[in-house]
Amino acid sequence: MSTPLVRASGLTKSYGGMTAVDSVDFSLEEGRIYGLLGRNGAGKTTIMQMLTGQLFPTSGTVEIMGREPAENAEALRRMCFIAESQRYPDSFSARHVFKAARWFFENWDAEFAEQLTAEFRLPLKRPIKKLSRGQLSSVGVIVGLASRAPLTFFDEPYLGLDAVARHLFYDRLLEDYTEHPRTVVLSTHLIDEVAKLLEHVIIIDQGRILLDQDADEVRGSATTVAGPQRTVDSFIVGRSVIGREGLGGLSSVTVQGRLSQPDRVQAAELGLELAPVSLQQLVIHLTGSAPEGAANTYGNSSKEAAA
Amino acid sequence: MTALASSPSLHVKAAPRSREILRIVRLHTVNPSIFFGSPLLILGAAWAVSAVIALIMLGAGSSTEDLEGMRYSWAVLSPQWYLMVVGIQAVGLTFSFALGFGATRRDFWLGTSLMFVATSAVFAALIASLVQLEIATGGWGIGMHMFNALWFGHNGWLMDFYSAFALQLLVLFLGASITTVYMRWRMRGMMVVLFSAITVLLGLVAIMTLGGHWPAVIDWFGSIGMAGIFTVLLGIALVCAAAGYLVIRRATPR
Numbered sequence: 001m002s003t004p005l006v007r008a009s010g011l012t013k014s015y016g017g018m019t020a021v022d023s024v025d026f027s028l029e030e031g032r033i034y035g036l037l038g039r040n041g042a043g044k045t046t047i048m049q050m051l052t053g054q055l056f057p058t059s060g061t062v063e064i065m066g067r068e069p070a071e072n073a074e075a076l077r078r079m080c081f082i083a084e085s086q087r088y089p090d091s092f093s094a095r096h097v098f099k100a101a102r103w104f105f106e107n108w109d110a111e112f113a114e115q116l117t118a119e120f121r122l123p124l125k126r127p128i129k130k131l132s133r134g135q136l137s138s139v140g141v142i143v144g145l146a147s148r149a150p151l152t153f154f155d156e157p158y159l160g161l162d163a164v165a166r167h168l169f170y171d172r173l174l175e176d177y178t179e180h181p182r183t184v185v186l187s188t189h190l191i192d193e194v195a196k197l198l199e200h201v202i203i204i205d206q207g208r209i210l211l212d213q214d215a216d217e218v219r220g221s222a223t224t225v226a227g228p229q230r231t232v233d234s235f236i237v238g239r240s241v242i243g244r245e246g247l248g249g250l251s252s253v254t255v256q257g258r259l260s261q262p263d264r265v266q267a268a269e270l271g272l273e274l275a276p277v278s279l280q281q282l283v284i285h286l287t288g289s290a291p292e293g294a295a296n297t298y299g300n301s302s303k304e305a306a307a
Numbered sequence: 308m309t310a311l312a313s314s315p316s317l318h319v320k321a322a323p324r325s326r327e328i329l330r331i332v333r334l335h336t337v338n339p340s341i342f343f344g345s346p347l348l349i350l351g352a353a354w355a356v357s358a359v360i361a362l363i364m365l366g367a368g369s370s371t372e373d374l375e376g377m378r379y380s381w382a383v384l385s386p387q388w389y390l391m392v393v394g395i396q397a398v399g400l401t402f403s404f405a406l407g408f409g410a411t412r413r414d415f416w417l418g419t420s421l422m423f424v425a426t427s428a429v430f431a432a433l434i435a436s437l438v439q440l441e442i443a444t445g446g447w448g449i450g451m452h453m454f455n456a457l458w459f460g461h462n463g464w465l466m467d468f469y470s471a472f473a474l475q476l477l478v479l480f481l482g483a484s485i486t487t488v489y490m491r492w493r494m495r496g497m498m499v500v501l502f503s504a505i506t507v508l509l510g511l512v513a514i515m516t517l518g519g520h521w522p523a524v525i526d527w528f529g530s531i532g533m534a535g536i537f538t539v540l541l542g543i544a545l546v547c548a549a550a551g552y553l554v555i556r557r558a559t560p561r
Contacts, residue, residue: 049559052406052409053406053411054406054407054559054560055559056557056559071411071412071413071556072411073324073327073411073414076409076410076411077409078409079409080408080409081407081409082407083407083560085561086403086404086407087399087400087403087404087560087561088400088404089338089341089396089400089401089404090341090396090400091338091340091341092337092338092404093338096337096338099337100333100334100337100408101408103330103333103334104330104334104408104409104410105408105409149409
């Protein structure tokens with residue numbers, strides 16, 4: 001495998017006594033779409049701010065193509081990151097943002113930006129201060145898409161966007177990504193809608209990485225077993241359980257790891273129902289109230305299962 | 308996996324440093340009302356108000372000699388307060404925006420400084436020229452004083468330009484450099500700077516007063532003259548510019 005585009009090692013950010021990002025290690029390869037998933041306050045934005053040189057890590061290192069991003073014009077010119085809480089100069093309107101974008105992003109496609117502006121129905125001349133949350137998000141989305149930066153970060157890109165606009169964003173991202181391959185990092189807590197876009201998933205909770213895996217592997221890596229409680233209980237003996245729900249005599253249990261063919265046959269014979277676990281459900285199971293230790297073993301065991 | 312190198316449309320070439328700095332200047336001017344439109348509007352409004360006051364005074368029977376009192380009007384300096392805010396917002400808002408667009412802190416400060424120098428030069432030239440115009444037209448035909456006021460109008464165009472330039476630059480850099488302290492150390496840093504400044508100022512006043520040095524200080528200011536005083540202001544502006552550069556290099560956006 002080639003040298004990664006981004007490499008973070010021991011990356012830590014703490015504010016006083018609070019550790020927002022706690023010694024995380026990961027790398028991002030060229031030409032993939034990454035999902036940075038986790039709950040509010042998990043550390044997603046802080047990680048992206050360190051990757052883009054906006055925040056200085058308390059300890060640990062970030063390398064973008066082998067260079068520290070902070071104050072490095074060579075590394076920074078390859079990136080685009082409009083934070084969810086991005087501030088804009090006073091009295092700026094979207095028109096000013098897109099005009100300035102030309103000077104900062106060498107691959108800026110003004111026509112594409114115009115097309116997106118029309119599709120998102122973004123008012124170009126209204127002051128940014130007066131835009132709704134959804135319109136503000138579309139400013140960031142348009143900059144992220146039309147800049148075609150080799151490394152593009154979307155921080156909660158669809159906050160406040162309506163369903164039509166969200167799907168427009170997925171469609172345009174996928175189309176443009178196919179035409180102009182690049183590395184995209186999407187941070188979000190709205191997972192199901194975006195799940196099929198993602199090629200790789202990094203799940204963060206309380207500043208730590210719970211899972212860092214290829215999206216296809218993740219998709220088949222947990223299963224929900226449903227049926228009469230006793231039958232379910234006998235089936236799951238010896239398996240690692242990450243979620244459990246019960247109603248009357250019925251029970252629905254989520255187990256980690258891939259089920260083998262004999263497992264599936266056995267389940268069918270017992271009359272149990274097997275259902276794949278969606279990415280969103282998986283994140284809920286992992287970050288809901290799961291103890292940290294369990295989450296770590298989960299990542300390891302599913303790697304073994306995939307091997 | 309597709310390597311980025313194989314995608315020619317996403318090739319990013321190296322740009323010369325000067326371009327990186329100039330694009331910050333362009334960013335500051337992309338909405339020209341911030342640096343130019345609003346200050347000119349304020350100056351124009353101050354002129355209109357001054358003219359109306361002059362007309363009222365004339366209507367009430369004042370002579371053009373009485374209008375000499377308008378020399379003490381601060382109308383000519385009215386855009387300065389707004390420009391202090393421009394300096395503050397250049398760092399408070401535009402800095403965060405420029406970082407999001409991939410600018411380095413170094414280039415941001417250098418570009419912003421260039422913008423400040425250019426803006427100050429333009430406004431100083433404008434004010435110095437308007438002083439001459441006001442004198443030439445006999446106070447816009449009605450004997451009013453707006454630009455030919457305070458220290459302006461006594462020492463020729465060049466001196467008016469120099470003093471306006473120094474003052475303008477000081478106002479912009481003072482606002483911007485204080486804001487870099489906030490962007491780096493937040494409120495705690497602002498408090499430290501504020502209380503340090505008060506302590507130093509009180510200390511100086513104490514030394515001057517208790518030691519009886521005030522006459523010497525006043526003499527010194529008298530001896531350096533108008534040009535000397537504004538050179539001191541220009542010096543303070545440059546100190547703010549240098550300090551701001553050092554502070555902003557580790558500042559983080561809100």
